[in-house]
Amino acid sequence: MSDATLSFEEAMEKYDPVLGFEVHVELNTKTKMFSSAPNVFGDEPNTNVNEVDLGMPGVLPVVNRTAIESSIKIGLALNCKIAETCRFARKNYFYPDTPKNFQTSQYDEPIAYDGYLDIELSDGTMFRVEIERAHMEEDAGKLTHMGGATGRIQGADYSLVDYNRSGVPLVEIVTKPIEGAGSRAPELAKAYVAAVREIVKNLGVSDAKMERGNVRCDANVSLRPHGRERFGIRSETKNVNSLRAVEHAVHYEIRRHAAVLDSGEPVIQETRHWHEDTRSTTSGRPKSDADDYRYFPEPDLVPIVASREWVEELRATLPEPPAARRKRLQAHWGYSDLEFRDVVNAGVMDEIEETIAAGATATVARKWWMGEIVGRAKIADVDPGQLGVAPATIVELNTMVEDGKINNKMATEVLDGVLAGEGTPAEIVAKRGLAVVSDxxxxxxxxxxxxxxxxxxxxxxxxxxxxxxxxxxxxxxxxxxxxxxxxxxxxxxxxxxxxxx
Amino acid sequence: MTENNELIRSSAATLAGKLAAREVSAVEVTQAHLDRIAAVDGKVHAFLHVNTDEALAVAAEVDAIRAAGGPAAQELHALAGVPIAVKDLIVTVGQPTTAGSKILEGWHSPYDATVVKRLRAAKMPILGKTNLDEFAMGSSTEHSAFGPTHNPWDLDRIPGGSGGGSAAAVAAFEAPLALGTDTGGSIRQPGAVTGTVGVKPTYGGVSRYGAIAMASSLDQIGPVSRTVLDSALLHQVIGGHDPHDSTSLPDPLEDLVAAASIGNVHGMRIGIIKELHGEGYQTGVENRFNESLELLKSAGAEIVEVSCPNFKYALGAYYLIMPSEASSNLAKFDGVRYGLRVLPEDGPMTIERVMGATRAAGFGDEVKRRIILGTYALSAGYYDAYYGSAQKVRTLIQRDFDAAFAKADVLISPTAPTTAFKLGEKLNDPLAMYLNDVATIPANMAGVPGLSLPGGLADEDGLPVGVQLLAPARQDARLYRVGAVLESLLEAQWGGPLLDRAPSLTEPSPGTPSLADPALNDTVASHGGSH
Structure with a gap:
């Protein structure tokens, strides 16, 4: 059953969107938040666990100092205040992905609070997003529901649990309600998540791969008639895990909410599931503010004390902020304002930097990313960085062209071969018998x-x-x-x- | 009877001396205790599991090291070869750990508690796991899912709780030492009613890693023994910082054995807590308590009176904080990963219903009562009134202690208001049961250390009375200093240890029905099953 929607233009004519984001960032610490088990992605299920991660009787948590440092760095990069002391709390709920049947999280005492992030939109407009808080918590295990039609726990024949992810350190970054974005809301959503991802990647505190769930976004959307101050009822679209999906999900929810409001029905406060294939959301579980997690301070942990000296030491280690970095890169690469903005908007700045680091010139890197790869990514409907082109591939292709072994037309053909998984450029040239006739x-x-x-x-x-x-x-x-x-x-x-x- | 009376009645310190002098082997000592368990535990039921093979293997290893001599023999811990019993709330590799609950029946821990690692490092043979109220929730061991423990002084009476198994094992000469856990008095109150010594160390003084949590902010592992010195010796084995427990104190351990050997209390100020004696305390308890005060005064201590007006709220606040934490700590027992799993008999097979059926079948009534209480106290809208207020009371109790310790070096009170009551007597009256801990709970609420030692027998029933000493946090040494002096003064008066007067358990005593009588066992079992 698909929901009714209005066109985006009509929705914007009638309503004013208010956004809010919860972005979960998985930290890349060596060990877990509260145990000495390795924090490694993708291993054999239930191998990166010890008695603490499995919630065995008698175990106690111990806080990972590096995770605290990473959290403080994230807080500082988001222009937050850092709490001098803060505590963990228990969020109690029964679910088999949480081995203790409570999640150790922060509740009323986040480590970082009251920050902001200035976001640059595609036309250069700056938009300030206020940060409510950034708090620490542990990730849950991963459930795979077998049998049943929906892939959800309801109706499944049985479920498999992998606790490798259980206890992985997370920082959850929560914005204040974002007002005034208007029709730029979907674009702002994408730009905000991209900015957070860029920050945590620059800080080196997260692998920041959205496709692996290192950065996960829950997007809150509500609409109100123009001119009204009170917020409408919001929906929360969970686990939107690519930048394009964030943009599309906000776009879709605005159109859906508008149709609901137009019909005279109230919007239901609920979680929504994002479907990449249909670019739409479906109803999840109803969520009320009265969900009772029976929070109380975690008695097994002592308060985290962040001395001002420690915070300043960490501040001194922060890399240059993204805006300064952009200025530096543009100057270094010699791109015009327009060229550079196109690169940023296409989301390939990091990729170009890596390609230059791998040995290409700035012009060559831009030619390949903007001229070849971005277009292919659009057709494949993925972020360019996820298309599967390694910087080394570009350098290899370019070297072949410069050496006169192949021409530009052949090079694009070889690129398609690489993307089709046929091998390295050299292998594809040999296999397809591609070579410039030089005799x-x-x-x-x-x-x-x-x-x-x-x-x-x-x-x-x-x-x-x-x-x-x-x-x-x-x-x-x-x-x-x-x-x-x-x-x-x-x-x-x-x-x-x-x-x- | 093959039991070796002299060995089983020796203190741990005496056994350590004999072992070091090679007057006796560790295997002989361990076997003597295993024989005693075989002889009397059918009546006492202190043990849920007896660890015969491993205990004898460790003892044989100690004997071999001693026989070989050299540096390895020199480096043996003073208590190497001295056997010990472990409360079945503390996890052990190689033996089951049940927490006294059906929900963990048959479960084996894949890891050792830190205190167990330290016992192993000291090469102390572990005799087995002792009985307790389910998840340490109770004051009588009647809430054990595996039947109650009986008080060696009178088998019809409770041995206290929750650590009735550890206290009874030591009182019945089945073990010279045991480990207990104390959340509201579970080491000290069983010590009082069985005529043994029990210590709750300063919160954080002993690692909790591997003690199945009831109330994390109150739980503490501690020693159970027959003499004050023995508790000090054991405390030094298990105490000290543990990186696996964030609440573990970083302080180096004090020399508690030295404190127990000082031998005088001259000039020490000992404070009687006005609110912890008098009304509500049995006459025999009050009399023995007053005699102890006189003895300390005669030894040169200054007796002062202190008032702790907020102690009257301690029991109420405790019964909010403890169940709140317990409701969360016990959530992990859901049938998903380990332990009992019960499938619903009819209706849909959902995870919620499997968890529900497992917990309904696996937990006893007292555990359910506390989970329900705690869940309610933490609920939105009630949190401030219940959990929040209780935390404020906790602060007030800490302030009362601060004020009292400004006037006194050590505080003193009866450990429990009464001597051991009859099995079944308070089983259907939870509030009466909870009142047993009225004098022990304040120490847990404030994190201060407490020691209970035998104060004599009550005139009206001839049963043991406990005297409790309390010291400021991190001043556990004071307890051992005063406790050892009071113990020697009392024993001089009695002409020997109080436990010399306990029934032998191996000779049929006229007039006392034998627990070996199957009809009586049935009665006890039906008591056990009725709650």
Whole structure:
């Protein structure tokens, strides 16, 4: 059953959106939040666990000092105040992904609070998002529900539990209600999550891979008629796990809420599940503010004391803020304002930086990412960084072109081969028999044939109309099935006709 | 009867001396206690599991090291080869750990508690696991899912609780030492009613890692013994910082054995807590308590009176904080990962219903009562009134202690208001049961250390009375100093240890019905099953 929606334009005409985000960041500490078990992604299920992660009788938690440092760094990067002392609390609820049947989290004493983040939109507009708090907690295990139609616990025949993720340190960043974004709301949503991801990646505190769930976003959306102060009833779309999905989910929820409000029905306060395939949400469980988690201070842990000296020491280790970094990179790369903004908006700044670090020039890196990869990512409907192009691949392709082994047209063909999983560029060139014809003999044969076929053009060139040479080059390329080096062909034509280039 | 009377009646300190001098082997000592368990535990039921093979293997290892001599023999711990019993709330590799509950029946821990690791490092043979009220919730061991323990002084009476198994094992000469846990008096009150010594250390003084939590902010592991010196010796084995317990104190352990050997209390100020004697305390308890005061005064201590007006709220606040924490700590027992799993008999097979059926079948009534209380006290809208207010009371109790310790070096009170009551007597009256802990709870609420030692027998029933000493946090040494002096003064008066007057348990005593009588066992069992 799909919900009714209005068009985005009509929704915007009638209503004013208010947003809110909860972004969960998995920290990349060596060990877990409260145990010495390794914090490693993707291993055999239930191997990175010890008695603490399994909630065995008698166990006690011990706080990971590095996780506290990472949390303070995140707080500082979000311009937050850092609490001098704060405590963990227990959030009590029965669910099999939580081995103790409570989650150790922070409740009324977050380690960081009252911050902000300035977000740059695609046209250069700056938008300030206020940060309510950033608090520490532990991740839950991963449940896989087997059998049943929905993949949810209801109706499943049985469920598999992997506690490797149980106890992985998380920082949850919560915004204050974001007002005034108007029709820029979906774009702002994407830009905000991208900014948070950029910050935690720069800090080195998270692997920041959204596809692995290192950064997960819950997006809150509500609408109110223009001019009204009171917020509408919100929905919370859970686990929106790519930047594009964040944008689409907010876009969709605005359209859905508008239709509900137009019909005169109240919006239901509930969680929504995001579906990438249909780009829509479906109803999850109703969520009321009266959910009773029976929070109380965690008696097994002593308060975290963040001395001012410690906080200042950590502040001194922070990398340059993203805005400063952008300025530096743009100057360093020599891109125009427009070129640089396009790069940022396409979400490939990090990728270009990595490609340059791998040995490409700034121009080459931009040419490949903006000219080839972004377009392919759009078609594949993924973020460009997730398409599967490694910086080294680009450097290898470019080196082949510069060495004259292949031409640009072949290089794009090789790129498609790489994306199709056919191997490395060198392997694909060999397999497909792609190589620029560099022996002049066959080229001269083809040139003579092309000149003979278009005698009028040959005359024009002899007469000094050098721009006409394209027709002859084209004929040669066609005859060699694109395997000639166009530059060399041009040289040989001029030579043949006795014209100075 | 093969039991070796001299060995089983020796203190741990005496056994340690004989072992070091090679007058006796660790295997002989351990076997003597295993024989005693075989002879009397059918009546006492102090043990839920007897660890014969491992205990003898550890003892044999100690003997081999001693026989080989050299540095390894020199480095043996003073208590190496001295056997010990462990309360079945503390997890052990190689033996089941039940917490006295059906929900953990048959469960084996994959890891050792820190205190157990320390016993193993000292090469103390572990005799087995002792009985307790389910999840340490009770003052009589009648709430054990595996039947009650009987008081060696009178098998029809309770041995106290929750650590009735550890106290009874030591009182019945089945073990010279035992480990207990004390959340509201579970070491001290059983000590009082069985004529033994029990110590609740300063909160954080002994690692809680591996003690199945009831109330995390109140629980503490401590020693159970027959003499004050023995408790000091054991306390030094198990105490000290543990990186696995965040609430463990970083302080280096004081020399408690030295404190127990000082031998005088001259000039020490000993404070009687006005609110913890008099009305509500049995006459025989009050009389023995007053005699102890006279003895301390005669030894040169100054007796002062202190008032702790907020102690009257301690019991009420305790019964909010303890169940609140317990309701959360016991949530993990759900049938998903370990222990009992019960499937609902009919209706849909959902995870919620499996958890519900497991907990309904696996927990006893007292555990359920406390989970319900705690869940209610933490609920939105009630939290401030209940849990919040109780935490304020806790602060007031700490202030009362601060004020009292400004006037006195050590405080003194009866440990429990009465001597051991009859099995079944208070089983259907939870509030009467809770009142047993009225004098012991304040120490847990404030985190201060407490020691109970035998104060004599009550005139009216001839049963043991306990005297409690309390000291400021991290001043456990004072308890051992005063406790050892009072113990020697009392024993001089009695002409020997109080436990010399306890029934032998191996000779049929005229007029006392034998627990070996199957009909009586049935009665006891039906008591056990009725709650």
């Amino acid at each position: 002049d003999g066959p080229l001269l044969e083809a040139i003579d044939a092309a000149l003979a076929a278009q005698p009028g053009v040959a005359d024009k060139i002899r007469g000094g109309k050098l721009q006409a040479i394209g027709a002859i080059v084209g004929g040669v390329m066609k005859a060699t099935r694109g395997q000639a080096d166009a530059g060399r062909v041009r040289e040989l034509i001029l030579e043949r006709l006795g014209v100075e280039g």
